[in-house]
Amino acid sequence: MPTAMITGASRGLGPAIARALAPTHILFLAGRPSAELDAVAEEFGATTWPVDFNAPDAIAAVVEPIVELDVLIHNAGVAYPGTVAESTVDEWQDTMAVNVVGPVALTLPLLPALRSAGGHVVFVNSGAGINASPGLASYTASKFALRGFANSLRNDEPSLRVTSVHPGRIATEMQERLVAYEGREYTPTQFLSPETVAKVIVDAVNAPRDAHIHEVIVRHR
Template identity: 40%
Template structure:
């Protein structure tokens, strides 16, 4: 029987690259925020379940999880970035990034725990190099990713039946990276960045790992 794998942020970047890699190997539940992109996603993945779900709405998330006969893995790919110096930071930007980068993962993971315990499943948090070190202009984003690391670290110790992995990609050739380069007033050069497909392959390796082996943390950098 194929495993059931839920992917957030599945409408682009690393999320859709992972979905393409797994489509013949898993029953996919693909979550995103853009209804138009989700329609295209459903066309590309007719066997998958696609949903536009407010991931901080615990009741809505619980309702989705309860409809799944099983759940073997959750991969958190959704995220948001706004660059600004500390001096010029806007509180609403920090709040929005914290919600998108941390609270969505928290709520979904909480609601998925019973299913994941039953399947002895996996949770993969797609973090960032900014989750390990902060740079000028990246304070708000890094703070949210540091918090995501803390969530993963605590979960790993609290839930011995579940494998927990954090992946730290460096700059990756995605639409989000285009936005970042615009904010940095710099050229987007995808050939210099990590390929989303390579991050997806690394996540698949994590998902394929058999107990008792667990990859707890994995960094991927442009060479």
């Protein structure tokens, strides 16, 4: 079976992506070691890879054993609700480390493995990567940067397929914190379900080989 590495698989959208890919792919779950990540790995018979985006210099050594990789899904992300004036430099640094520098630090050492497989890199971006989201200053900036990295990777690596997925707001713990910041009541049915977004991602991964889906925009009806 083909292989797929997923970051941010311990909670939120990550387990839904793992569940949707498990029937057709051997799963590599990358992230900080945790009981939650181990539980997801056990459920799907996956292996875990100790990748910490706040320690990018250590990532290359962790993934060195991987010589061929069919799919790399960048799903890990953080968001600090706040306007520009409310934000702090520490929040900006952490947001950029996890949402931008981390994906770069993981993708670079995996390029030989991805090239060998004629692989597919999927970036779970956001509507904030297309239009600035009010109250999410650092997050918006990071998602614009992530979209730029995806576009550059697509231009520079013609043997790979590169897809940016831009979902609307998803019913996750991150969304619950954002709604609390906005002073509203959290109602999960008002947002996209993780399962819906996971299916869209997997549909892009499983598209015919002659189809290169550059961007997907998904919104709640």
